[in-house]
Each structure stands twice: as structure tokens, then as C-alpha cells.
Amino acid sequence: MEWVAPVGVKLESEGTRKNSTLICAPLMADSVDQMVKYMEKAKLSGADLVEVRLDSLKSFYPGQDIQTLIKRCPLPTLFNYRPKWEGGLYDGDENSRLNVLQLAMELGADYIDVELQVADQFNSSMLNKKPAKCKFIVSSHNYQSTPSLEELGNLVARIQAAGADIVKIATTAVDVTDVARVFQIIVHCQVRGVPTIGLVMGERGLMSRILCPKFGGYLTFGSLESGKVSAPGQPTIDDLVNLYNFRQIGPDTKVFGVIGKPVSHSKSPALYNEAFKRVGFNGVYLHFLVDSVANFLQTYSSVDFVGFSIGIPHKEAAVMCCNEVDPVAKSIGAVNCIIRNSSDRKFFGYNTDYVGAITAIENALRGLNHTSGSLPSPLADKLFVVTGAGGAGKALAYGAKQKGARVVIANRTYDRAKELADTVGGDALSLADLDGFHPEDGMILANTTSIGMQPKIDETPINKEALTPYTLVFDAVYTPKITRLLREAEESGSKIVSGTEMFVGQAYEQFERFTGLPAPKELFRKIMARY
Structure with a gap:
């Protein structure tokens, strides 16, 4: 089935857009005036349509307000009046709620979203009077998990049987692998010519929102601002368009991460x-x-x-x-x-960790000593202390040893430190003993733990008073760029190298x-x- 842009949706030229998947901005506001302002912002942000969450309005006069919202919206509209029993805010009479959605349809809404549980009731009340312009989205939300492939297939069949023009399923990712089942459903529906919105909520489900154009999803949702989302794990429109190049994603796009x-x-x-x-x-x-x-x-x-x-x-x-x-x-x-x-x-x-980090540390030491890149390495015979015995710690310990350094591993668990030290031919101590470890001046410290990484930016693997013997301190953490460890090391007179150098290298x-x-x-x- 060939995809046709909905009425009112103007796509960018073929040269700048590789997919037909729409970006919908969900709008939750206290008042109609605020909702209209959000509509303008959505257009400027690059949205293709807006989802009007009527259940978010504090005061609402259906006939007048819906007409105002449709008339003043610069984009196509999707009206949603989500009840609490499906994750929304509306907690009133069901017949009144469905009458409002029917009114939105009659007044010119481009889409309306009705929950599967009441879709048959809604269809019966319309008596086949749905305007041809309006598309009927029948939705199902699972806030606990993502069902099996068979269960998802049965769910889609039920939604279709309820008269949906567009199928919408939203599940929750318990594991990142849950998303694969939703991708399979979207592809299956696309082959059968069934427009489908398939999204997986939560951080583990993020890829469902970004890769939907690759698998043929009808639309995705993007918030206007970070943190102000209508569902868990929702990216911003700005991130979709500018960070992930959403418009350029197609069936043949390669996926990395x-x-x-x-x-x-x-x-x-x-x-x-x-x-x-x-x-x-x-x-x-x-x-x-x-x-x-x-x-x-x-x-x-x-x-x-x-x-x-x-x-x-x-x-x-x-x-x-x-x-x-x-x-x-x-x-x-x-x-x-x-x-x-x-x-x-x-x-x-x-x-590739060890090359990026060791090269950055060597370059910084050469700058201190005003020497060129000629052999031997400025790490030769230096006492090189690595905090952490995980993957990055192993890479730094290996790289330093290859350059002729004397390696010491400090880890929360001494046994793990000893295991790595024995592997590379070095010494070991517990992280708790690091504050009292200062056998000589001119040492190098390389932190490979996550201590000090966002959001716990006030933490550090070693007290400031113990940093004096170190000529150079490196931190593999790069968010924030200058950690507490690096800030205090610089204040103590040490040369510092941020994790950004390792990251880029x-x-x-x-x-x-x-x-x-x-x-x-x-x-x-x-x-x-x-x-």
C-alpha cells in the first residue's frame, strides 16, 4: 500500500526527507490559550501534527474550545481525551468523554484516538457518520510489560476488528529486547497495508521511537521540552530531528549504538x-x-x-x-x-580504549616536560596507579605496562585488584587504602571507575589531600567534563587529562x-x- 501524506501535512522535499513517518507533538496544557501557544511552538520545532490532550485542561467548554483549537492550530490535529484507567487524567463520565471525541471529529479533527476497550461503544454511537477526513486511531497501552509476539498479533487483530483506520499499540520495555517484538509487528502490519503506531515506553524502549521509520511506523511522538513528556521515555522533537537525524532514517539505514x-x-x-x-x-x-x-x-x-x-x-x-x-x-x-x-x-x-587514554596521557606528560613524541614513552618507569579493575581499568593497566610503567591497581574489592595486578605484572591495594598510598612523588593516577559521573558528581575516588604526589591525574569519566577528582587534582598542582580526550581518541x-x-x-x- 502506497503511503499518502495526511491532509494538511506538508513534507519536506524528497531530497531532505527519506521517510514518511510523522512526528507528533503531544500537548498537555492547563488552558486553551496555553495549548494554542504550544501549537505554534510545535510547528516551529518541526512537528508534523499535534496531539491535543484534552484531559490536561483544567477548565474545558467542549463546543467552544474544540472549535478554537482546530481553527487556531497551524498543524493537523489529533484529539485525545485519555481516561485515568488508560494512563490519562480524565476521571469523569464515560459517555460524556466519548461525546466530546465525537464532537471533535464532527468539528474537523484530523485524527481522534479512542481506547480499544471502548472502541465498539464509540463506533456504535457514531452510526457510521465519521467524516471521511478524520482518521480513527484505536489504541492499547500496557504500562507493565510487552506481551509475546503471538499476543501482540492477536491484539492488532482486535484493534482492526474495532474499526481502526490506524492501529496503535504502546507497551513497556522490561528489557531492551522487548522492542524487537514490536518492530516485528510493525513490519508485519506494513506488509499487509495496515498503518501502525508501535511504541515501547521507558528508557529501554527508546529505540522504538527513533527507529520506527526504518520499520514502517506511521508516527512517533516527540515532546516540546526535555522532561515534559506524555509517556515514559519520550525524546524531544529537537533530539529526533537534530540529534538522531530522524528524517534521514530509512529501511536501509544501518544501526549503531x-x-x-x-x-x-x-x-x-x-x-x-x-x-x-x-x-x-x-x-x-x-x-x-x-x-x-x-x-x-x-x-x-x-x-x-x-x-x-x-x-x-x-x-x-x-x-x-x-x-x-x-x-x-x-x-x-x-x-x-x-x-x-x-x-x-x-x-x-x-x-580502542587503551590507545585513546594512553596517547592523551603521554601527550600531556610530554607537554609538561617540553619533549617531542620520540621514544621512550614518558610513562616509562613511572608509577601508574589505576583505580578500578573493570574493562576500562584493564585497558589502562595494559597500555601503561606496554609503555614501561610500573602499575598499581586499586579497587573496591582487593581480590579483583590482585587478579588484574597479577595479570599485567603489577601490585594491588584496596581503594580504601589509596588515600594513604604515597611511596614517591611524580606518580600518575588514572580513574576508570564511574565514581564522580553524573548524577553523583560530588563523589571522588580519592581525597584531595592524597593527590599531592601525583604529577598527572586522568579521569575516564567525561560527564561532567571536569569531575570533582580533576578539579581537586588541579587545585593540588597536578596536570589533569579529562575523559573527553580518551573518548575522542x-x-x-x-x-x-x-x-x-x-x-x-x-x-x-x-x-x-x-x-
Whole structure:
């Protein structure tokens, strides 16, 4: 079935837009005047239509207010009067609520949304008088989970049987793999010519809202402002259009992303998506909140899911998920980049962390000593203290040892510190003992833990008084750019290197592995300078 733009929706020229999936701005306001202001803002933000949430209005005079909203809206309108029993705010008489939606339809609404539970009742009351212009969305919301594929298929059949012009299902992601079932339903519906809105709520469901154009979703929702959402996990219109290049996503768009827990703090999507756009590469890069890397990779087995950055705490577990691991990554025992081979779908694991971090630390030390990049490394024979024994800690310890440094591992759990120290040929101590550890001056400190990362920005792995013996302090955390550790280290006279340097350095190789193109290094630095 060929897609036709709804009445009143003007799409950008074919050269600037690769999909027909609409962006709808859900509007929740106390008054009609405020709702009209939001309508203007939605148009300026780039929305294709607005969802008028009548249940959010504090005072409401249906005949007068609906006519005003339709007349003054610069975009097509979707009217929704969501009851509390379906996650909305309306708590009044059901017949009155349905009469209001019927009135909106008669007065010129482009769409109305009615819940599956009352769709038959609504249809009966209309007596086949629905205006041809208005599209009837029948919706179902599950705020607890995402049902099985079979259950979702049966749900779609019930919604269609209720007379829907457009099917809408919204579920909740308990795990990121839940989204795959909704994608399957959307594709199945598209093949059958059934316009479908399929969204998965919550942070784990974010990709459903961004990748719906790839799978043929009818529309997605984007809020006007961050935090002011009508459903959990909703991105802003600005993020959809400008961060994720939503208009450019099509069936053949390659999918990349950062796998982590937590992961929303990562600036990787901002970096890669702008770079993809600048070089003309047809890809999109997302946040993936993942509990099990193995389950994620097994579920998203399509060749279009082709490359992943691996973040905390999955770098060590990712090694076991790869069919082949680069010798350096194998020696480190941690992977921060996975590439899927397009021909045989095998996963290849790499580690680019150690190159980015060690290079940044060496460059900073050379600047202190006014030396060039000639051998030996300025790390040679330095006492190099690594806090954390996870994937990033292993990478830094390995890199420092390769450069001739004497390595000490400090970790919350001493046994893990000892295990890593024995592997690289170094010493170990518990993180609690680090404050009293100062055998010599001129030491290097590299924090690879998440201590001090947003939102816990007041934390630090070591007291300020214990920082004096360190010539240089590096922090792998880059949100915020200057952590408490770095701020106090600089105040104590140490040279500091932020995690941004490591982030940018390791991203060069990842970009090239993702795209097969040279990394736009200057562009990367300009992008990260904004944060």
C-alpha cells in the first residue's frame, strides 16, 4: 500500500526527507490559550501534527474550545481525551468523554484516538457518520510489560476488528529486547497495508521511537521540552530531528549504538550522528540500555544492526559474546567495540580504549616536560596507579605496562585488584587504602571507575589531600567534563587529562571500523568542545 501524506501535512522535499513517518507533538496544557501557544511552538520545532490532550485542561467548554483549537492550530490535529484507567487524567463520565471525541471529529479533527476497550461503544454511537477526513486511531497501552509476539498479533487483530483506520499499540520495555517484538509487528502490519503506531515506553524502549521509520511506523511522538513528556521515555522533537537525524532514517539505514548500564549520559550519539550526517553515511547511532549483552546481540541479529560501542559494565562480558577477538583486546580481557561482519554475521571484538587514554596521557606528560613524541614513552618507569579493575581499568593497566610503567591497581574489592595486578605484572591495594598510598612523588593516577559521573558528581575516588604526589591525574569519566577528582587534582598542582580526550581518541578507530571511512578528527574535537 502506497503511503499518502495526511491532509494538511506538508513534507519536506524528497531530497531532505527519506521517510514518511510523522512526528507528533503531544500537548498537555492547563488552558486553551496555553495549548494554542504550544501549537505554534510545535510547528516551529518541526512537528508534523499535534496531539491535543484534552484531559490536561483544567477548565474545558467542549463546543467552544474544540472549535478554537482546530481553527487556531497551524498543524493537523489529533484529539485525545485519555481516561485515568488508560494512563490519562480524565476521571469523569464515560459517555460524556466519548461525546466530546465525537464532537471533535464532527468539528474537523484530523485524527481522534479512542481506547480499544471502548472502541465498539464509540463506533456504535457514531452510526457510521465519521467524516471521511478524520482518521480513527484505536489504541492499547500496557504500562507493565510487552506481551509475546503471538499476543501482540492477536491484539492488532482486535484493534482492526474495532474499526481502526490506524492501529496503535504502546507497551513497556522490561528489557531492551522487548522492542524487537514490536518492530516485528510493525513490519508485519506494513506488509499487509495496515498503518501502525508501535511504541515501547521507558528508557529501554527508546529505540522504538527513533527507529520506527526504518520499520514502517506511521508516527512517533516527540515532546516540546526535555522532561515534559506524555509517556515514559519520550525524546524531544529537537533530539529526533537534530540529534538522531530522524528524517534521514530509512529501511536501509544501518544501526549503531552504545551499550551500557547506565547509558543516557553518553555523548556518543551526538558525536557519531553528526559525523554520519557530515560525511553522508547512512547510519544512526543510539543509546541502548542493556542488561545482558549476549541477549541483546542474539535478539538484534539483523545485518542492519552492525556496530556497537561497549560501556560500563559490559566490557568484560562482551569478550565472551564475540566470535573473534582482536589479540590486543584478548590480552586486555575487555572489548569496547563490536562489529558485525555483513557476510557471515559473526561478531568481532576490539579494544580502542587503551590507545585513546594512553596517547592523551603521554601527550600531556610530554607537554609538561617540553619533549617531542620520540621514544621512550614518558610513562616509562613511572608509577601508574589505576583505580578500578573493570574493562576500562584493564585497558589502562595494559597500555601503561606496554609503555614501561610500573602499575598499581586499586579497587573496591582487593581480590579483583590482585587478579588484574597479577595479570599485567603489577601490585594491588584496596581503594580504601589509596588515600594513604604515597611511596614517591611524580606518580600518575588514572580513574576508570564511574565514581564522580553524573548524577553523583560530588563523589571522588580519592581525597584531595592524597593527590599531592601525583604529577598527572586522568579521569575516564567525561560527564561532567571536569569531575570533582580533576578539579581537586588541579587545585593540588597536578596536570589533569579529562575523559573527553580518551573518548575522542578511542572514537577515531571505532568510526573507521563502523563506516570504512577516515575519521573526521577535527570535526570530532569541535563537537566535543560543546560539552
